Amino acid sequence: MAAGHPAQAEVRRAVRRVLTDVPPGGLVLAAVSGGADSLALAHGLLDEGGAAGCRTGVAVVDHGLQHGSAEVAERAAEQCRGMRATDGRRYEVVEVVRAEVRVTGAGPEADARDARYAALVVAAAQHDAVLVLLGHTRDDQAEQVLLGLLRGSGARSLSGIPPTTTRDGTPFARPLLTVTRATTEAVCVAAGLEPWQDPMNDDPAYSRVRARGALADLATDLGPGIPEALARSAELLRADADHLDALAEAALTPFADDDAPLAADLAALPVAIRTRVLRRLLVARGARPGDLSVGHVAEVDRLVTHPRGQGPLHLPGVDVARTGNGAQARLSITPRGLV
Structure with a gap:
């Protein structure tokens, strides 16, 4: 499994960084x-895991x-069972895990993603894995x-796929975010x-497939380098979004236990912080995060900053109203069905 091809060396370097x-002896699973992406990931992990002093395995979903x-x-x-490291090692674990996809109304892509994470969390727990790698x-x-840009959902949405995440206590990492699809192929x-060619990757019914086609068209019309530029923008915006989220968490503290905070105190916050605080307050009071849009938060923000002509709002899971007058006006957030 020597990395004789430049593409193999690039993938191995990416895996090495994560x-x-x-910890020495810890088990790392490749999902x-x-x-092509996940097979290339698995190919890179076997050697690099040994060099890093960790154990390696594969969970096929x-x-x-x-x-x-x-x-x-x-x-x-x-x-994956047939892969060999340069020292002859094989994968310690190669397991096929079944993902149970439940229809939730969030869409087939979201439902499949949630099922995939759930199956990987179970596999990681069963084998006491310390990290799961995604391709x-x-x-x-x-x-x-590009999809985040089309949704108009702000810096967090434009920050793209995070390099690390945690689901139900299981840490995940994405080492190949700096590697192109052509490299994995x-x-x-x-x-x-x-590699298996998933027919769903060519089905325009899925938004990601349409985004892929749009990027190809943009590259034709505007020239190459668009994926690199978008990925670079995501990295920069992620740092900005992380900082703003941290400031919002600090600003939330005075309002966290107040069912009807003073509108003037909320209005005094900078808009980038205020909208984040408002979203957190809405979710804490019972709003459904998956259904709470940027537009909903903007409506609440107008209720805070423009008191005249703004009636009560009926949002997913909560009712929001401005009560009182002048400096004593408050923002009332009530779970739906409660008075």
């Missing part, structure tokens, strides 16, 4: 779907959403930023791996 904090998905998952697992690439990042060719 393994620096893994594999069978596509079968969503069961398509005919023959079990065979696709088993084929991916067999390819999102720079192309995925660019698509995510080149790794598979050089290593003799046969």
Whole structure:
């Protein structure tokens, strides 16, 4: 498994960077779907895990959403079992995990994503893994930023896919966010791996597929480098969003236990902080986070800053009203169905 091809070396370097904090002997799992990105990730982890002093494994996720998905998952697992590190080591764990996709109304992509995380959290717990690696690439990042731009959801949405995240106490990392999809495909060719071509990746019914096509069109019309620019913007905006979120958490403290905070105190906050505080207050009082849009928060903000002509608001899960007059006016947030 020597990294003789430049693409293999690039993937290994990316994996190496996220393994620096893994405790010696800790188990790291690569999440594999069978596509080029995740197979390249698995290929890079085996050698780098040994060099970092950690144990390595693979969790192949079968969503069961398509005919023959079990065979696709088993084929991916067999390819991972056949991988060898330069010192002859194999993966300690190669397991196919079944993801139970439940329809929630959030959309098939969101439902599949939640099911995938849930299955990986279970697999990590069963094997006492300290970290799970995901195979999102720079192309995925660019698509995510473009979708965030179209939603008009602000800096947090434009900050794209975070390099690390935690689900139900399980840490996840995405080492390939600096690596292109073409690089992962080149790794598979050089290593003799046969990635699965997911037909859903060509189905325009999915927003991410349409974003991929739009990026290709933009590259044709405006020239190459757009995915790199979007990914770079995401990195910069993530730092800004993190800082603003930290300031908002600090600013929230005086209002956290007040069911009807003074509107004047909220209005005194800078708008970038105020809108974040308002969203946190709404969610804390019972608003449904997944249904609470930027537009909803903007309506509440107008209720705070423009008292005249602003009637009560009926938002997902809560009712919001401005009560009282002048300096004593308050923002009342009541869970739906309560008086």
